[in-house]
Amino acid sequence: MTLRVGVLGTGMIGQDHIRRLTQVLSGVDVVAVNDIDRARAATAAPKGAEVFDTPKALINSDKVDAVVICSWGPAHEEQLLDCIAAGKPVFCEKPLVTSEAAARRVIAAEVAHGTRLVQVGFMRRFDADYRRLKKVIDGGSLGAPLMYHSTHRNASVPEGLYTSDMPLNDTLVHDADISRWLLEDEVAAVEVRVPRRNTRGKDLRDPVMVLLHMGSGAIVDVEISVNIAYGYDIRGEVSCENGVAALPNRPAVVVSDQYGIRQAIPEDWRERFIDAYDQEFREWIVAAGQGTATGPSTWDGYAATLVGDAALRAVDSGAREAITMIEKPALYGKAAARAA
Amino acid sequence: MTLRVGVLGTGMIGQDHIRRLTQVLSGVDVVAVNDIDRARAATAAPKGAEVFDTPKALINSDKVDAVVICSWGPAHEEQLLDCIAAGKPVFCEKPLVTSEAAARRVIAAEVAHGTRLVQVGFMRRFDADYRRLKKVIDGGSLGAPLMYHSTHRNASVPEGLYTSDMPLNDTLVHDADISRWLLEDEVAAVEVRVPRRNTRGKDLRDPVMVLLHMGSGAIVDVEISVNIAYGYDIRGEVSCENGVAALPNRPAVVVSDQYGIRQAIPEDWRERFIDAYDQEFREWIVAAGQGTATGPSTWDGYAATLVGDAALRAVDSGAREAITMIEKPALYGKAAARAA
Amino acid sequence: MTLRVGVLGTGMIGQDHIRRLTQVLSGVDVVAVNDIDRARAATAAPKGAEVFDTPKALINSDKVDAVVICSWGPAHEEQLLDCIAAGKPVFCEKPLVTSEAAARRVIAAEVAHGTRLVQVGFMRRFDADYRRLKKVIDGGSLGAPLMYHSTHRNASVPEGLYTSDMPLNDTLVHDADISRWLLEDEVAAVEVRVPRRNTRGKDLRDPVMVLLHMGSGAIVDVEISVNIAYGYDIRGEVSCENGVAALPNRPAVVVSDQYGIRQAIPEDWRERFIDAYDQEFREWIVAAGQGTATGPSTWDGYAATLVGDAALRAVDSGAREAITMIEKPALYGKAAARAA
Amino acid sequence: MTLRVGVLGTGMIGQDHIRRLTQVLSGVDVVAVNDIDRARAATAAPKGAEVFDTPKALINSDKVDAVVICSWGPAHEEQLLDCIAAGKPVFCEKPLVTSEAAARRVIAAEVAHGTRLVQVGFMRRFDADYRRLKKVIDGGSLGAPLMYHSTHRNASVPEGLYTSDMPLNDTLVHDADISRWLLEDEVAAVEVRVPRRNTRGKDLRDPVMVLLHMGSGAIVDVEISVNIAYGYDIRGEVSCENGVAALPNRPAVVVSDQYGIRQAIPEDWRERFIDAYDQEFREWIVAAGQGTATGPSTWDGYAATLVGDAALRAVDSGAREAITMIEKPALYGKAAARAA
């Protein structure tokens, strides 16, 4: 009853997930790996795992019950379609795919298959703090949520590799997804404003301010700062009709010393979300063992793709860029209520 | 050497300032009052103070060294011009005046007079917390300020009296002024977005989200919520190049009981800013005793008027409404550096 | 390579550990159970586990690689000695045993065996917050620890079942152990003071204040309050030569509503330490799989027994009750440095 | 109606009070000064104030309505008795006097006079935070107070000048007084324990731990650390029957930077209690203007003297040193209820 997993892509995130699946979590074995760099795959393969020559061979192997996709984005569509064709549960790191059309093809394939097979790697939904926040909002004692202030700060990004589009089509995806999930709503339109530039990032467009206009009329404002030096700081506050609720501080020793009364800040997303990644896979393993998927879906990946596309349009146009979604297939649950 | 003050307008705020000037502060006496309702003025007059029939008579009386204007907004322009004509220092509650043209006339008169006489009632600049925050930003260790998140929440507003324009032309004035002061910059343009409505306020446009585009490119985003029930909650956070600084929590006993680990929130602006009001007048008394004014100026009142006007235009147009200011008279200091 | 575990005692804590071992943790199976109430054992037994008639039969079964003792305290000595005789790793819930003499017999047996086999259930050492606190102290930047303020508050205790001795010989054990671990020191003497009584507990001796005089001279003061109603609140602060370090608050949504700015408090030890219990067993499984034990040892259980005994003497005598320990066997590491 | 004040003693604290009385507060003038060092008195004298040759001459001058004693402790008794003989209100910095016998002589004189004239300089009672804390306790929602944890930390003390007795007969006085006031109770006995020494203070007895056994049975435990380097940190927490209440943090900007999420700590008592000192005199001026005194009384100074004496006995004896008070004169209010 141990889930036999094949991993596609053995770069940094792939290696981390292999570690997680082999050393941290139970009920799962990594039995197969593949990478465009075969030597890297061989190095990353845990003892006893087979190194496959192609993604398709791995996906279709009888050894493999379920697949984890950690390859680069452009490869995702084909790998996802192959998994669906093989009827195998698949965990896909973000981005789901790299275009709206591709997202719609994956949706069509999964809908044709008839049951969910895909879980997308939006790990924030598995973070205990975000779950606590959602529970408070869902409890209803604060009334309807009207605004959500989301703050997304990175200490630094790799110069040269991280481009000015990436705050909007890469980093923003987490804020977009968590906003949809927290507010149980879709993003109807996107605006982007560009504040005074942070000189630490040279010519990089940083910070950016994004407004997500939700279907209900609630507004999400996002600060994305990617070179803020002091740490990886993820904050969120929901302003409701008669109260507000905010993400807790991360637990950290309260030290009183020459620098004041202070608490440490996580250095990076690994430190901040390590437990969320574990929980994300814990729940995936259970669902995959039953031949299906729960958690963030192909639909959520599609929605995130649309938000990223709209954000890129919005930063160019300066205008409010509307998002038009296809009708939501029943497979992905009922459409968001657009309360007003 | 006691400053002899005349108070114009003895409504709620006028009465509170009379209390402050007679019972809390030193070096000052209230010797004259005037109100459109003479009986109200008589009741509010402290022992020994004369009740004047007209604002002009009070302003021009030899008994009166300096004037405090607490009348309604439309009366301010004439009273201010009379004070300047009489060469008397004057404290003017907000709004300075009710139109851009009026503000320019007051500026012209004061410039012609040659020294500052007017202090406008933007009390937040005298609040110890805001001063601490400014000191940190000015210290420079966090780098340039890029975004300022300002949160302005009222437990409730009087139904019927408080209209949908007032978040923008009344409440916003404090956030606009404190943003200009904290960032040492002017507002170049204003945008307004209207989130899902708070049903507690019925048809009232509440909350509103305001974006102030500062001359430097820094963006200020303001949440104004005026029926949020839980308290009067004023927050602010400046996001800089390599760190952020936030207003402190108000001091309040940390109680651990059946409701959690908790601290009380101020009920209203009187509780929150009571010390700021005292300090505002403390500094006014010193300057007025020297025949002049420091603190928020006619220029600051003019700027606030422009922001309010632009915000009203912006909520109608949905667009970015630019602000065009006259050249800043030397009397009001040097123009804001527009660093970019 | 799955560790096959037998569980002795299937009451509340035994059932919880069975759940943990079967549903939460990996690398482990519960293959055997025993309880003085055979029907209860049968009900608690996971699928496929054998119900043994006696502890000894379970301990000596070839099926069983390692043992978890959750029986009542007076049964622990014999079960521990049987485990050691069988050379099997054993996790023993607190109390290790119920007398100093018994503790010394278990030590003697384990020392004769030559390697560690016993881990005692002091779960606080596995709590992420306490570990963060220890890391800060160990880092040395605050200088030597001089005082440790430990606060141990329970919302309530079961009336009638929880006696006036239990704050000292049951509840205190956790503060004593964590003090020894944090400060890397032994308790040299104990004093107890009894404050004004909490009327919620009727005649119960509650709260109590305990002073632990550590070998180094550091003083630990403990507040034990067991009927404080508002929650389960575990706090700790180490006062050092040039700074202090405190346990973090538990992560909890920061809600601003009519009760203030507030965060929830755990209801009980299950909620507070659920992750610590998991981690405690995670580390035990690794060591037991290697035929040994790490974590809190028989020596630590012996020390806790001595502190409880001394506290009971101290509450009667009102005096400082010294603790005399046997020489520390090398098996348990080097003796605590008694820096002064 | 301006209160004409004479100041005895123009050292550091005397100079600070002269500044306060002349520059900060209203309704008061400093018209006379005296110091054992006449040149120092002349320098410290505000414009127009007379420098007196002797304390008695100042006290008895018709120019002087009320007296502020800032001379050294051994001079207080005679100056207080002279003030009482002259029927003049007097503010006396701590210590009231330097022996129990002297305290009783001052009490006797004031009781014979028939109305209160003396206010002792226990400024914490005027601190807004402590007042908020007392209000919560007095509100009664938390039930009876059972323990009070008081933390008194100084960054440093002057080497050589500050002796090992001073934590107990000088620093402790504030914790003792605030405990009596918060709990509305007397100290019945004192114990002192001496933890491991802070090497920063060389041979200085630092820190010390003091237990105050209150009449009601409530226990106050005090940490006094006088060389803790990181700041001046005054904390307090009252543990009650069904909840706890703690002093708020001082308001300070919340900075997130490379040192963490942090708030500054006051450097010294001047910074921490500057507002309390102002308020202390504000209330004194009002009472003195009416020819009497409110606030901390001769009785409170007497109680503090007894606690300091008992603490010195206790550190030598290692035992619980009881305090026996004379019957409380009606002039000082009713005796503390000894609820149990």
Ligand SMILES: [Mg+2]
């Ligand atoms: Mg992810």
Ligand SMILES: [Mg+2]
């Ligand atoms: Mg104002």
Ligand SMILES: [Mg+2]
């Ligand atoms: Mg335990």
Ligand SMILES: [Mg+2]
């Ligand atoms: Mg004092």
